[in-house]
Amino acid sequence: MFELRYIRDTQKREVDFLVIRDGNPWFLVEVKHGNAELSPHLNYFQEQTGAQHAFQVAMHAAYVAADCFVRHTPVVVPARTFFSQLI
Numbered sequence: 001m002f003e004l005r006y007i008r009d010t011q012k013r014e015v016d017f018l019v020i021r022d023g024n025p026w027f028l029v030e031v032k033h034g035n036a037e038l039s040p041h042l043n044y045f046q047e048q049t050g051a052q053h054a055f056q057v058a059m060h061a062a063y064v065a066a067d068c069f070v071r072h073t074p075v076v077v078p079a080r081t082f083f084s085q086l087i
Contacts, residue, residue: 007049013041018049027053028074035061035076042074057082 002021007028008014017029028051030039035058042054054074061078068077068085 007045013044015039015041015045018045018051025049025051027051027055027069029082030054030056031059031079032056033059038074038076046074055082 001023002019005018005020006014006016007018015028016031019026019029028042028045028049030042032039036056038056042056045051046054052072053069055068056074056076057079058076059079061076061080063080063084064078066081068075068082
């Protein structure tokens with residue numbers, strides 16, 4: 001079973017999505033239009049939730065043939081690469 005959540009704390013740090021798989025945080029997603037600097041909120045919320053992965057998805061970046069799910073630290077990933085691996 002999967003759940004999709006939004007995360008925000010009292011200091012107004014936020015991440016666009018948290019995907020929960022079988023009741024456990026699986027990965028975090030912050031979406032940006034370009035190749036913006038990696039959001040520090042991803043690292044913070046990854047530590048807080050224990051999510052295995054944290055992605056900053058860059059909507060307009062070119063596809064890269066790489067498995068983004070091998071990384072366990074926050075990483076910028078092109079949207080085309082990220083979405084191709086959710087199938």
